[in-house]
Amino acid sequence: MGEGMKTKPLIITIILEIVLIAATIIIYNPFLKLKLNGNATIKISIGEKYNDQGAKASYLKEDLTKEIKVTNKVDTNKLGEYKITYEIKHGNSTRKATRTVIVADLISPEITLKGDSKVSTCGKEYTEEGYTAIDNVDGDLTKDVVVTKKSDKIIYSVKDKSGNKKEVVRILDSKDSTKPEITLVNSDILTFELNSTYKEFGAKATDNCDGDITSKIEVISNVDTSKHQVFEVTYKVKDNAGNEATAIRKIKVYNQDDLNKGYTEIVSGPTYIKDILIVNKKYAIPKNFQVDSTEAKAALEKLQADAKKEGHSLPTKSAYRSYSTQDALYNRYKTNKGQEFADKRSARPGHSEHQTGLAFDIGLCSVKLGVMPEGIWLRENAHKYGFIIRYPQYKEAITGYGYEPWHVRYVGVEIATEIMTKNITLEEYLGIYDINA
Numbered sequence: 448m449g450e451g452m453k454t455k456p457l458i459i460t461i462i463l464e465i466v467l468i469a470a471t472i473i474i475y476n477p478f479l480k481l482k483l484n485g486n487a488t489i490k491i492s493i494g495e496k497y498n499d500q501g502a503k504a505s506y507l508k509e510d511l512t513k514e515i516k517v518t519n520k521v522d523t524n525k526l527g528e529y530k531i532t533y534e535i536k537h538g539n540s541t542r543k544a545t546r547t548v549i550v551a552d553l554i555s556p557e558i559t560l561k562g563d564s565k566v567s568t569c570g571k572e573y574t575e576e577g578y579t580a581i582d583n584v585d586g587d588l589t590k591d592v593v594v595t596k597k598s599d600k601i602i603y604s605v606k607d608k609s610g611n612k613k614e615v616v617r618i619l620d621s622k623d624s625t626k627p628e629i630t631l632v633n634s635d636i637l638t639f640e641l642n643s644t645y646k647e648f649g650a651k652a653t654d655n656c657d658g659d660i661t662s663k664i665e666v667i668s669n670v671d672t673s674k675h676q677v678f679e680v681t682y683k684v685k686d687n688a689g690n691e692a693t694a695i696r697k698i699k700v701y702n703q704d705d706l707n708k709g710y711t712e713i714v715s716g717p718t719y720i721k722d723i724l725i726v727n728k729k730y731a732i733p734k735n736f737q738v739d740s741t742e743a744k745a746a747l748e749k750l751q752a753d754a755k756k757e758g759h760s761l762p763t764k765s766a767y768r769s770y771s772t773q774d775a776l777y778n779r780y781k782t783n784k785g786q787e788f789a790d791k792r793s794a795r796p797g798h799s800e801h802q803t804g805l806a807f808d809i810g811l812c813s814v815k816l817g818v819m820p821e822g823i824w825l826r827e828n829a830h831k832y833g834f835i836i837r838y839p840q841y842k843e844a845i846t847g848y849g850y851e852p853w854h855v856r857y858v859g860v861e862i863a864t865e866i867m868t869k870n871i872t873l874e875e876y877l878g879i880y881d882i883n884a
C-alpha cells in the first residue's frame with residue numbers, strides 16, 4: 448500500500464510533463480523554422496537597385512519557403528529606414544522575421560571646374576573662372592562650395608546634407624609653362640615648279656601669356672627651286688618664359704614628269720577610300736562606270752543660286768563627260784599638239800573626274816578666276832555646299848594637275864570643310880600622297 452501511495456504522484460507528474468510538452472509543441476512549435484537570407488540590416492545608396500534575398504521556412508523536413516508572406520515597402524528613391532517583414536504560418540503556429548533596409552545618400556557631390564584644373568597665371572592674380580557642384584540627392588550645391596585660396600592652388604570643397612564631402616583642387620602655376628602655338632599660313636605641304644619663284648606664306652603664333660607673338664617667329668629655310676628635291680622650312684618661336692614651339696612645312700620642287708607619275712602605276716578602279724570615289728592619274732574608273740550624282744547636282748544648283756544672290760555668276764561650263772567624250776577630247780589634243788601637251792591640258796580617258804558626274808567646271812575656266820571676286824567667293828564658300836577646289840595652287844605635284852580654280856568636286860559638307868580648313872587636297876585627305884615618292 449505504501450508503495451502505491453508513492454507511485455500515484457509520480458504518474459501525475461509524468462502525465463503533467465507530457466501535457467506540457469504537447470502544449471508547447473502545439474502552441475510554440477519548435478519544428479517550424481524561419482530564417483532570413485543575408486543580413487538583418489542592409490544599407491544601400493539612394494537610387495541603387497535593391498534585390499531582397501528573402502527568407503527560408505521549414506517544418507521538419509518540409510520546405511515552406513514558398514508560403515512565406517513578405518511585406519516589402521522599400522522605396523530606393525527615397526531616403527529612409529524601411530522594414531521588410533516575413534511571416535510563416537503552420538497549423539496554429541506563426542513565425543515572424545524582420546529585415547531593416549536603410550536607403551541612404553552615400554554618394555559625394557560632384558564639383559566641376561570651369562576652365563582648366565592647372566592654370567598658368569603668367570605672374571598675374573588668378574581670376575576665378577567658376578565652378579558648379581551637383582549632388583545626387585540635394586541637387587545644385589554650387590552656393591555651398593567653400594573656396595580656399597592659397598598661393599599655388601585653390602581648394603573647392605562642399606558637403607551634402609548627408610555629410611558626404613568632396614574636394615577639388617585647381618593648381619596655379621605662376622610661371623608660364625605652356626608652349627606657344629604655331630599655325631602655318633597655308634598647308635604644311637606645298638609644291639613649286641622647278642625654277643619658279645618660291646613664296647613664303649609664313650606662320651602665326653600665339654602664347655597663353657604673351658598673346659600674339661607672330662613677330663617673334665624665326666623662319667629657317669633653304670628652299671632652292673632650282674633643285675628638284677624636297678625641302679623643309681622650320682618655323683620656331685619662343686615665349687618670354689623661354690618655352691619654344693616648332694612647326695615644319697615640306698616643300699617639294701617638282702618638274703613636269705612628276706605631274707604624270709600617276710600614269711606609270713595605274714590602278715583600274717573604281718577605287719573608294721574612306722567611302723570617297725577617287726579618280727586621278729593613278730586611279731582610273733572603268734568605261735561604263737556610273738555614279739548617282741543627284742545630290743551633287745542639287746548642291747551645285749544651291750551654290751550657284753546663293754552666289755548669284757551675292758552678285759557672283761558661276762555658270763556651269765562642263766559637268767558629266769562620258770568616257771568617249773573624254774577620249775575624243777584627249778585624243779584631239781594628242782593628235783594636234785602631242786602627248787605632252789595633251790597630258791598637260793586634259794586627263795586621259797578613264798582618269799577624268801568629270802566621268803563621275805561629281806565634278807563641275809564653273810565660272811571662267813582660267814587661273815584668273817582665282818583672283819576674281821566670284822573665284823574668291825567660290826574658294827571661301829564651296830565647302831558649305833560639299834565642294835572642294837580640287838586642284839589648288841601650290842599642290843600641283845600632289846594632284847597631278849595645274850591650278851584650276853574653276854574645277855569643283857563634290858565630297859559632302861563634312862569632308863569638304865575639313866579639306867578646306869586644313870588647306871589640303873583630296874589625295875592628302877585620303878592619305879594616298881607620298882611627298883618622297
Ligand SMILES: [Zn+2]
Pocket residue numbers: 765801806807808854855
Ligand atoms: Zn574640270
